[in-house]
Amino acid sequence: MARAPDPEVPADLIDPQDAPERQRDKLLVIAGALMKRVEQATDDGGAAYAQFQRAVLLEDEVRERTRDLERALDLLNLSNARLAEANRATEAARRNLASALEQLQEGFALFDPSDRLILFNSRFCLALRDIHARLAPGLAFADYVGMVSRSSDLALPAGQGPDDWRAGRMRAHREPHANVSVSLTGDRWLQVSEHRTLDGGTVILQTDVTDIIRLERETRGRLLDDQARGVRATLDHLAQGVAIFDAQARLIGWNRRFGELLALPMSALRMGAEFGLLMDRLPRDFRLAGLDAAALLAWAAAQAGGAARPHLRFGAERGDAALVLDIFAQEMPDRGFVISLSDVTAERAAIAALSQANETLEARVRDRTLELEDALADAERANASRARFVAAASHDLLQPLSAARLFLSAAEDGPMPPPLRETLGKAQNALDSVEAILGALLDISKLDSGKAAVTPGPVDLAGLLAQLAEEFGPVAAARGLALRVWPARHVVRSDPAYLRRILQNLIGNAIRYTERGRVVVGARRRGQMLQLEVWDTGPGIPEAEQDNIFREFHRLNARASASEGMGLGLAIVERAAALLGHPLGLRSVTGRGTVFLLQVPVERAGAAAPAAIPPGSDAAGRLQARAVTRDRIALLVEPDADLRRAIGLLLEKWGMNVLDAADGPAALALITEIGILPDVLLVDTGAAGAGAASRFVQQFCDLHGDLPCCLFLSGAEAADLPDGMTCLKKPLDPAALQAFLTGVLAS
Template sequence: MIDALVDPADPIERQRDKLLQIARVLMARVERITDDGGAAYAQFQRAAMLEDQVRERTADLERTLDLLNLSNDRLAEANRATEAARQNLANAIETVQEGFALFDADEVLVLCNSRFGLHLLDIKDHLKPGLTFDGYIELVSRSRYLALPEAETPEDWAIRRRRRHQDRHVIFNVRMIWDRWLQVSEHRTADGGTVILQTDVTDIIRLERLERGKMLDDQARVIRATLDHINQGVCIFDAEGRLVGWNQRLGALLAIPLARFRLGASFESLMERFQSEIAFDGITPEGLEAWVRAHNGRAPLNFELRRGADMILDVFAQEMPDRGFVMSFTDATAERAAIAALSRANETLEARVMARTLELEDALAHAERANASRSRFVAAASHDLLQPLSAAKLFIASIGDEAVAPQSREALAKAQNALDSVEGILGALLDISKLESGRAAVSVGPVRLDRLMTQLRDEFAPLAAAKGLRLELLPSSAVVLSDPTYLRRILQNLIGNAIRYTTTGRVLVGARPKRGMVRLEVWDTGPGIPEADQENIFKEFHRLHAPASASEGMGLGLAIVERACGLLGHPLGLNSVVGRGTCFMLQVPRAEGGALPAAHGQAATDLRQQTMVAAQDKIAFLVENDEDLRRAMGLLLEKWGMSVLDVATGEEALALIEEIGILPDFFLVDHQLGPGMTGVEFIRRMRAAHGPVPACIVTANRRPEVAALCAASDIRLIQKPIDARVLEEFLADL
């Protein structure tokens, strides 16, 4: 009711006057109305309360008006600050040299500067606040100032652009018409908005392009100079098989003017042009064209070209990273000629070596027969002479002292000593003949040195004492591996020589352990042996510092020692100082030292004996087109105890095996048998028909392709000229 009487929009003074007027009217009315119940007083009381409420409401209204005025002042100040900040931001982004645009988190354009979209004049007027990001992309994709990549539509460009927009930070270049370029970078703001910067990088890209062009030109000049400098012909083709580069050497090797080479010419057209002038070896023209047409994973290719009757070119082709390929041509004429000449010389040398080998084998056989005859003669003569000598000694011993005059007893004693000396010489000759003929039987086993030393001391102590010498044999508990008879004979000869040639002093015999071996040493204090004579003393009938008397020996002791040590495999050594004495030493393996070393004679013939055992009763099949070499190999194999079948070609070999119906134990096959088939082909056919028969290729061809072919077919390869030891190893493996 009061609100209807008092208008809040009136000034405060007006509202107060109205309230006072209302109060006076109410008071007058109260005074006029009187009743017995005190209603007038109650009316007055209510009016007073109403006045108090009006007063409080008026105060609240005044405070509210004050707060409203303050808020309006602050809002006006904030609006002025916001407008100033907006103007400052607009001025700031306007001074930026790049195009600038800000999209909010809802992908709506908030503001941009005048440089944003400057290069897209046909959409610049549409770039205003409120434009969505998709709308912006759609406008750019259809701008006539945008240079789309080849075969790309505006829709494809827009899809690719939106995909890039998914990244948080994006930088890429956009090509415009008239060869202009913009670099566009996008960055996310903290509230999810997007800031786009557009930078004109036309000058930078053109400068880089110019520098790259200069660098490529420099590289092209360097490559051209390099290609023209090398001694190989080179041609380069791109991924489409078009000629993109070559050097001058190529024309010289192919005898083709460089004017006939045309940039961009296809490989097929060049093949058609040059095929009539060259011949292929190792590949067919169709195979080469198929290699060129293959675009993925082309393996390097190596083959030969022949131009005319004389020139041979080694060609190597390889794929490049860009799927193009490069071919190099090397003049191999001189190399092939040298190989052919070397092969001919090798074959001639093989024939000469084989002829000389046969001659030497014949001479060796004659020498062996003569040596065997001499050894048999010596053995027979020694055996026959020992019997009458023994009888003569018995006759002399049967003569009693009483039947002989005193003056004759000395003559009988000297005759007895002479017969003993002759018997010793004949025994030594018999030992020499056995050792030289290889008929000496050895029985290697454990030998106790303490027992051997005791026997030798008992044997030589009286002889040393008779000459006034001191004989010392140092005790040893070692057990060695040797033949006890020959080891004792070796030490007997060494100790006997030491006593014979020593006039004063002593003879010392000892055993020195040394790394699984025992070194037996015989020392003396004799005159010593000059270095010039140290090799000669081991020769038969050679004596030093002693008269040539049978009673003093004939110089066979050291010869027997050397041959016996060689037979047993005991290394023999000598150390001597003239005027001070001599030491002979030999090394013998300890019994606990492991396997027995092979005797010298056995070690020298182990491989040959294995070969003989393996070759016994074997059938060998030779396939060799060289008649002299075939005959020489046949003689060698027959000498080793084999039966030999030999033919000149693979066809003859197949026919012979079919005819006789017998499969040989192994094949020795030349690789180059003629135009019919190669050695490897022959062996493959034999294995296909008869299973994995042992076979070996014998060839003078040292090209790696032949070795790889044999390895792939699991065929043994022996190079010419043939080494008999290699052939022995092959036969021993059988």
């Protein structure tokens, strides 16, 4: 049966929610009740003891649990203490942060990564009075920007509405860093800076820069005032009149000189005066040159946005040149423009005086020029007369001279007594002297007239010097002189004929004027030039005469006979060297000798010079030439009967058959009549000239086929040599003629 509950034992033995002290009191009551029950129970002592044991065990467990609860309670108390300390520290930090933010001179706000306002100070949006009170944590950034865009304190830029401003502000917000200048009413300014935090939030700083901007304005205003005063002072010191107009053609700057030059009253020169009113009296008081008044006003009134205005420059003259102005107008970058006036009255007067003086001088120059032209015409006529005389004389002299040389050459081969052969030799020498003099005269004539033609090319100096040594060796030996020509293995660039003639004249001149001693010819390398030197041990040339020796017919040694020269050699040397561009010089010591120096450019490496032509032919060569020319037919066209007879006689002695005619038509008729074609054509140009002779040759070849041909030219025709034809100059050299015939007939 069930036991009735003990009234001393509580219904709930132990409640875990009770405090440890309450649980202990309950356990003590339980233990007392159990002991009392044990003492009173006599019928079931064993069960009571068992229950006692269980009560003891339970008491141990309760005691252990109580200790665990006490430790947990201690830990909980410690945690609560630490949490309270942390809360106090956090609150202190929050108070410090809020205090620090409040100390900032700028407005500060912090938005979280979701663009919600979480923190701001009292200065944030303080200038925007209608939204400052509406700020609260949790406010969205877009709402904040919308409130600012509609704030009555916001001064929107011209042409921009709240929506436009808000859109631009949100675009700037999307950047990691942004700086925005915000204009407020009352001429106030905020500088807003945004920066992104590491967790994606946004920090905003608002700085009031009103004082800074106003200070900058004041500073800029003072600077502009200083600049304006400096510009005004500068303009007032200018001798020119200057006026500056803005884009609306209104006066904004000027100097006193501008009003003085235009005679404008001081009341007219005021800030904002219109250009048209200021320039109204310009066409009334001045005569404009180069521009009319309407064009000037249209230029000044050009609207902004159009093409840039070109510069203007024109003149203005008042009265009878009492005042002459040079006016210049130029546009400025802001579409304004500057007008400058320069008083050029004195300059124009000076120009007029100079022009008058120039006209007087020109008249005098014209008179003197006419006098000089008359003198020059007289000199040219005299020179032309001399040239015609030289040409005529050369032609008239060459004809009989050629005939004489040919007759002598024909007579030399026949048997004759020694006295007669000696006489013929002297006659030949006399003809050689006449030929040399005549050749010198012709050379001087060509060089003076500018008709001499040079053909520069590579020249083998070794071969040329060897020929000159062989040519002048016997001449020097006959005068008892030693001639030494040092070999020079160089190739130079020059005209071979003229270079040979220059060296011939220098060597011949040295031998002619040296009585005893020696003549030395050599060459020295001078960089890219080769210096040819001709030394002699003659009497020397005084310094006063060193320029005169290059004049025609000037000889220092009057004992030199006409057969030895006419004083033309050095004149030819000087003119030929100048024509070739070869520097010529000399050094001389009176009583010891002279050296002539000629510099010739060295030919580039690899250039080949033509082989030297042997100076003469020996007897065996002449016999071989006669074998080639024997029984050949030559057609000789020669107008001069004596020369035609002499050439024919010489050709017949060489074994040739000669068909002769006085001119081209007669030659063509002769060939048509006999029906025999010649082997070679020999044509003298005669008075008709080289052109007519070459046309006859071409006509003959067209009718009868190509034939070798040789033209006989006088010296005056040397500049007009036909292309592709062999030419021999008169007086004819029998050896040269024989060499030509041998060459063309042997092939």
